[in-house]
Amino acid sequence: MTTPEERAEAAAAAGYNTFLLRSEDVYIDLLTDSGTNAMSDRQWAALMLGDEAYAGSRNFYEFEAAVRETYGYQHVVPTHQGRGAEHLISQIAIRPGQFVPANMYFTTTREHQERAGGVFVDVIIDEAHDPVSEHPFKGDVDLEKLESLIAREGAGQIAYVSLAGTVNMAGGQPVSMGCVRAVRALCDVYGILLFLDATRMVENAFFIQEREAGYADKTIAEILKEFCSYTDGAWMSAKKDSLVNIGGWLALNDPQLFDEARNLVVVFEGLHTYGGLAGRDMAAMAVGIAESVQEDHIRARIGQVRYLGELLDAAGIPFVKPVGGHAIFLDARRFYSHLAQDKFPAQTLAAELYLDSGVRSMERGIVSAGRDPQTGEHNRPRLELTRLTIPRRVYTQAHMDIVAEAVEALYAGRDSAKGLVMTYEPRYLRFFQARFDRPGG
Numbered sequence: 001m002t003t004p005e006e007r008a009e010a011a012a013a014a015g016y017n018t019f020l021l022r023s024e025d026v027y028i029d030l031l032t033d034s035g036t037n038a039m040s041d042r043q044w045a046a047l048m049l050g051d052e053a054y055a056g057s058r059n060f061y062e063f064e065a066a067v068r069e070t071y072g073y074q075h076v077v078p079t080h081q082g083r084g085a086e087h088l089i090s091q092i093a094i095r096p097g098q099f100v101p102a103n104m105y106f107t108t109t110r111e112h113q114e115r116a117g118g119v120f121v122d123v124i125i126d127e128a129h130d131p132v133s134e135h136p137f138k139g140d141v142d143l144e145k146l147e148s149l150i151a152r153e154g155a156g157q158i159a160y161v162s163l164a165g166t167v168n169m170a171g172g173q174p175v176s177m178g179c180v181r182a183v184r185a186l187c188d189v190y191g192i193l194l195f196l197d198a199t200r201m202v203e204n205a206f207f208i209q210e211r212e213a214g215y216a217d218k219t220i221a222e223i224l225k226e227f228c229s230y231t232d233g234a235w236m237s238a239k240k241d242s243l244v245n246i247g248g249w250l251a252l253n254d255p256q257l258f259d260e261a262r263n264l265v266v267v268f269e270g271l272h273t274y275g276g277l278a279g280r281d282m283a284a285m286a287v288g289i290a291e292s293v294q295e296d297h298i299r300a301r302i303g304q305v306r307y308l309g310e311l312l313d314a315a316g317i318p319f320v321k322p323v324g325g326h327a328i329f330l331d332a333r334r335f336y337s338h339l340a341q342d343k344f345p346a347q348t349l350a351a352e353l354y355l356d357s358g359v360r361s362m363e364r365g366i367v368s369a370g371r372d373p374q375t376g377e378h379n380r381p382r383l384e385l386t387r388l389t390i391p392r393r394v395y396t397q398a399h400m401d402i403v404a405e406a407v408e409a410l411y412a413g414r415d416s417a418k419g420l421v422m423t424y425e426p427r428y429l430r431f432f433q434a435r436f437d438r439p440g441g
């Protein structure tokens with residue numbers, strides 16, 4: 001715990017950006033669920049069995065078998081984390097000027113797609129941009145938006161369809177099995193590839209089991225594998241669902257694309273049997289993949305996120321509904337209804353929450369959305385959110401009680417917030433390193 005004076009100093013030194021705080025100055029850390037999970041005793045035991053051979057590590061084959069078994073893809077390339085895999089797939093599958101339709105953007109994913117010359121197009125359903133819509137599958141693709149893009153640009157101009165489950169920027173919202181089946185059918189008609197961001201696909205499978213007709217009696221593992229079977233490959237940040245501190249992969253069914261990825265990985269990540277990871281990291285990932293699809297684990301994980309949601313709901317705090325898989329996304333537009341988007345309400349909320357309580361959260365609004373590469377203007381997302389992200393197997397319900405109390409206290413004094421002014425804007429993925437001034441200090 002820190003004093004208000006210590007936090008004022010730490011926040012100012014960090015330019016009111018929670019990414020720039022030192023973790024020792026944080027009380028409860030809800031910045032992200034990425035790499036912040038607690039590994040199990042089995043994962044720690046696996047670490048001790050690391051085979052650190054440069055080539056052909058035993059742990060690579062364990063990891064490869066785990067991905068094949070759990071996700072069902074044929075060929076696997078390890079990467080140091082998700083964006084390493086995003087880089088590879090973007091370089092391999094996008095020709096400059098091609099379009100990449102997606103169910104909303106994700107920061108690093110779109111950055112790599114645009115760096116490869118792709119033009120990102122959002123084809124998610126409109127409900128996804130509406131924080132109060134209770135649609136059960138707000139991650140679904142709007143097939144009409146997708147078809148009209150294909151009709152306008154021609155199938156040859158579509159690099160691939162980029163589908164994410166769950167959709168992080170929409171509030172951890174799931175995609176239905178009905179949707180992925182329909183997108184697959186459409187892709188087959190036009191000969192377009194369909195790739196999946198599988199980062200939180202286990203959580204997505206939980207929502208399908210709970211909400212979609214015909215899936216209540218299927219296991220999470222069965223649902224996950226069926227979903228993946230409709231796609232041509234996937235990239236993965238194993239730092240989320242797979243319960244590790246570092247790791248990722250790219251999986252592909254097409255042998256030719258795999259050949260290219262396997263070749264390119266040696267340029268950017270490392271040999272194709274370690275891809276930027278230690279042998280022990282791959283060993284922990286193999287165990288984590290198996291643990292991630294255990295029914296009790298996933299129920300407890302999402303149950304904890306919902307617990308926090310129920311507390312906040314009872315206090316009348318505005319946040320994205322329904323509650324998603326990995327986080328509560330506070331609706332900063334309604335929280336600070338007196339602040340214009342140019343005052344960075346979600347960034348302000350993250351800064352004020354830290355100052356008030358030592359709880360660390362993260363902006364997911366106009367700062368994260370960056371600028372349009374063509375016009376240079378701010379992208380202005382309808383969703384202006386502050387994410388309270390719950391790491392897996394780390395915190396107790398008592399921690400959630402404290403977080404809810406902190407948010408409630410902040411809400412009570414919300415009128416005094418004055419917003420922030422951006423004083424430093426980095427060129428790429430600005431939300432990580434941007435700095436701000438807080439009028440009045």
Ligand SMILES: Cc1ncc(COP(=O)(O)O)c(C=O)c1O
Nearest residue numbers: 034081082083106108168199237
């Ligand atoms: C949906 C999604 N895709 C991709 C990534 C990128 O993964 P990484 O942070 O491991 O590079 C993330 C990480 O936050 C994510 O949430």
